[in-house]
Amino acid sequence: MPEPTRWHTSPNLALNQQVAERRAAGERIIHLGFGESRLPVFGPLAERLATGAREGGYGPVAGSAGAREAAAGYFGRRRLPTSADQIVLGPGSKPLLMALQHVLPGDVLLPRPAWNSYAPQVRLAGKRAYGVPIPAECGGVPDPAAVREVVRSARAAGGDPRVVILTLPDNPTGTLAPPALIREIGALARELDLVIVSDEIYRDIVHDPATPFLSPAEIAPERTVITTGLSKTLAIGGWRVGVCRFPETEAGRRARDGVVSVASDVWSTLAVPMQEVTAYAFAEPPEIRERLADSARLHGVVAREVHRIMTAAGADCRPPTGAFYVYPDFGPLRGLLAGKGVTGSDSLQRHLLDAHGVMVLAGHHLGDDTSALRFKAATSMLYGDTVKEQEESLAAPDPLTLPHVADVLTRLEEAIGELAGG
Structure with missing residues (x-):
């Protein structure tokens, strides 16, 4: 008789639920493990949704x-x-x-x-x-x-x-x-x-x-x-x-x-x-085109700053040009990280969460080598925890100067610096 199929929740969705549970327990987690565009629903979209709700x-x-x-x-x-x-x-x-x-x-x-x-x-x-x-x-x-x-x-x-x-x-x-x-x-x-x-x-x-x-x-x-x-x-x-x-x-x-x-x-x-x-x-009426342009600009600014943080710590990383991700490779720090028990993408993901409060998606979930020291970081989760903060991030000429954005990026830089430190 064949063995039953082993079913697994998609890893990014599982990580997102794990972060929600740990935050509910009072932990401060920098969440980079889920590819969600963390911005408020655009008002005109909600109006169209309400209009369509009349049809069953x-x-x-x-x-x-x-x-x-x-x-x-x-x-x-x-x-x-x-x-x-x-x-x-x-x-x-x-x-x-x-x-x-x-x-x-x-x-x-x-x-x-x-x-x-x-x-x-x-x-x-x-x-x-x-x-x-x-x-x-x-x-x-x-x-x-x-x-x-x-x-x-x-x-x-x-x-x-x-x-x-x-x-x-x-x-x-x-x-x-x-x-x-x-x-x-x-x-x-x-x-x-x-x-x-x-x-x-x-x-x-x-x-x-x-x-x-x-x-x-x-x-x-x-x-x-x-x-x-x-x-x-x-x-x-x-x-x-x-x-x-x-x-x-x-x-x-x-x-x-x-x-x-x-x-x-x-x-x-x-x-x-x-x-x-x-x-x-x-x-694509004008207000939608404007919203798309503002969103793309915000995604780019924050992704480039996270890229800077990763490369400053010694990682190799392709410069981001689209979407809202970076994919750093900490292979250049393999010897140092091995001393911390980090020998592959799974242990890197666990160490970042347990020791530094940063959730990422390990590269092996994406088909990468398990021994590689790579992960995906979703930078779109860093725009604020409230609708007000997120709208401010979207509207700001320089979102990196906003206190709620600067604070989480500073925490991230400190965590990655500690990871890469001796």
């Missing part, structure tokens, strides 16, 4: 025509002409990504490290995940040369890698792959006959508006599926709004129909109040 029916599985038209317009304004028929809505991008695993054939190539839900979703779909190292300059994409070698060896051994997932900008490294690298990945996908799933939920959190963003759907439109949502950009992760864009090809239509089929038997439809929110937010 199910509606179309793929989403209402108005909401899908708005999402199509969003992509069209980003050099991706799109029709409403190419759009499917879901209760967050995570279920849409899971549905894609059930619909798209073949095993999956993942950047290593990568967001911690990709690999479990692949396994839940009965497929195999192949971790491929990221290049030196950025995360979110696997190194093209390594992709070619992994695909060659996997297919020679009887494997069937046919999908590659990209994250632009990246969770966990907080970096954005440059256009040249995206062009290379697009050409490689054609050469190796790979479908690209481009997770672009952080697309509107590029710190410098002048930074070029190239979607693989611009390079290989016939084989690129895009997922996005409102969790990160507009700080409504608990509302669960996701969008999927499919290619305008026969294969794209089959994939869309497959996801709609999965949706019809799993979540039925995106909640009607959320479709009202979707239609408003993806239409």
Whole structure:
């Protein structure tokens, strides 16, 4: 008789609950372990939600025509002409990504490290995940040369890698792959006959508006599926709004129909109040564009300061350019940390929490080597504990000068300095 499956809560959600329990017990924890945009709900979004709450029916599985038209317009304004028929809505991008695993054939190539839900979703779909190292300059994409070698060896051994997932900008490294690298990945996908799933939920959190963003759907439109949502950009992760864009090809239509089929038997439809929110937010009126710009600026300022703290302590770390993460590597301090019982990412995570009151997400949860001294730090949790403080952070010309932001960053710098001290 086969052994029963061992089920585990997603590590980032488990850490978030652990922090809540320890804070309730009176501990002061600097929480960097959960990728939530810790900002208040934007007032006009709440108004749209209230308007939509008057409707109680199910509606179309793929989403209402108005909401899908708005999402199509969003992509069209980003050099991706799109029709409403190419759009499917879901209760967050995570279920849409899971549905894609059930619909798209073949095993999956993942950047290593990568967001911690990709690999479990692949396994839940009965497929195999192949971790491929990221290049030196950025995360979110696997190194093209390594992709070619992994695909060659996997297919020679009887494997069937046919999908590659990209994250632009990246969770966990907080970096954005440059256009040249995206062009290379697009050409490689054609050469190796790979479908690209481009997770672009952080697309509107590029710190410098002048930074070029190239979607693989611009390079290989016939084989690129895009997922996005409102969790990160507009700080409504608990509302669960996701969008999927499919290619305008026969294969794209089959994939869309497959996801709609999965949706019809799993979540039925995106909640009607959320479709009202979707239609408003993806239409991008001026107040939404302003909110997005202010949020991206705040995320960038604080992420760069946390990057400074990590590198000043001796860690190697890619400079953050998007999203709200840094991914420091304390390998240069391995000898010193070994004297404190820190020999890998798991012990590093535990030591930071128990000795210094800092919660991070260890790299091994993201597919990284267990012996590596790397972790993800979500900098978006540092904007204040109250709505008033968070709104002040969003509005401030220099949020680093606000007492509630400066205080937590000082505490973090002291904790990381103690970690790296002799």
